Amino acid sequence: MKFLILLTICVVAVAAGPIPEDERVNGENGWYIPQADGSFVWVSTEEGEELVEKLEKEEEMEGRISTVPVTFYLYTNQNPSKPSKITESAKSIKNSNFNADYPTRFIIHGWTQSYTSSMNSDIRAAWLARGKYNVIVVDWARARSVDYASSVAALSKTGKKVASMINYLNENHGMKLDEVEVIGHSLGAHVAGYAGKGTKAGLLHAIVGLDPALPLISWKKPNKRLSANDAQYVESIQTNGGQLGFLKPIGKGAFYPNGGKSQPGCGWDLTGACxxxxxxxxxxxxxARNSFPSMRCGDYQEAVKNNCGVSYSDVKMGGDTNAYVVSGDFYVPVHSSSPYGYGYA
Known part of the structure; x- marks a missing residue:
């Protein structure tokens, strides 16, 4: 499959004519697609969109819904480290510690990751330390495809499966949508967007996109990515803008730590992974600490340039009450090591 995808990219590129390297702008006239070995392959916008469309059509023709497996793992204060695997069945939910009286958090990993990845355990632990929550970690196997484009092609169906679980818990087990927050990293942020688009009884309370993935995702097509309208409130925390993540604002509240392109302490991060x-x-x-004060900016360009003044706003990145009051672009100063937030006491 990897050979066929790379061959398709090369054939289309030859037919269309290559874009000179000095004219390439990631996310504007094409994308640098990450490879499993840490390298990147350039495709133009037309080439990339044709590639993803081709893969999506192949899946529709072959009826590959079964090849987009999604598994849900529930953690609560009663089982904070050993999850219960849950499905859309009354028996499964009844035999778990799910409690509709508590708010629910869904966590969705990105490319190459799984439900055991550190991002899931760190975020899960932070929420459970705050109080009583249902924390549901989503594992989507297609994220572990060595071909990034294949993972992108699976976003819609994966998001629909997450939406199906959300709708099931809402309709059959009393989970309230206005107490549900979905947190997704990288491609997982766009899965969260599709999940938000698929809820039946109203909008989710909030979605948090953690550096929403840029390669093969068009900012001009919000119906095919996480967008500000996918929940009552959408927040984006953008840390590798222009490379692996978006630089243009994605959320209703868009936060730019250190300007949103690179982060202190990551050094010469060629792959952008750090x-x-x-x-x-x-x-x-x-x-865990609500420790990231921010400066309000006139637009995202000011945030990128750290040209937003020196006075803190009353908004903190990742704040639990942001859904009710926050809109706009924000610069966030960060330290090079933990604790990262300037508001840590």
Whole structure:
């Protein structure tokens, strides 16, 4: 499969004519697609969209819904480290510790990861330390495809499966949508967006996109990515903008730690992996300590340039009450090591 996808990219690129390297702008006239070995392959916008569309059509023709497996693992204060695998069945939910009286948090990992990845355990632990919650960690196996494009092609169906679980718990077990927050990292942020688009009884309370993935995702097509309208409130924490993540604002509240492109302490991060992952680390700390004060900016360009003044706003990144009051773009100063937030006491 990997050979066929790369062959398709090369054939389309030859037919369309290559874009000179000095004219390439990631996310504007094409994308640098990450590879499993840490390298990148350039495709133009037309090439990339044709590739993803081709893969999506192949899946529709072959009826591959079974090849988009999604598994749900429930953690609560009663089982904070050993999860219960839950399904859309009364017996499964009844035999778990799910409690509709508690708020629910869904966590969705990104490319190459799984439900056991550190981002999940860190964010899960932060929420459970705050009080009584249902924390449901989503494992989507197609994220572990060595071909990034294949994972992108699975976003819609994966999101629909997450939406199906949300709708099931809402309709049959009393889970309230206005007490549900979905947190997704990288491609998982776009899965969260599709999940939000698929709820039946209203909008989710909130979605938090942790450095929403950029490669093969068009900012101009909000119906195919996480967008500000996918929940009552959508927050984006953007840490590797222009490389693995978006630089343009994704959320109703868009936060730019250190300007949103690179993060202190990550050094010469050629692959962007460290900068990209910091969004998860920052969010876990934000949940645990509410320690990231921000400066309000006129637009995202000001945030990127750290041209938003020196006075803190009354808004903190990752704040639990942001859903009720926050809109706009924010610069967030961060330290190079833990604790990262400037508001840590």
């Amino acid at each position: 900068d990209h992952a910091r969004s998860c680390t920052y969010y876990a700390e934000a949940v």
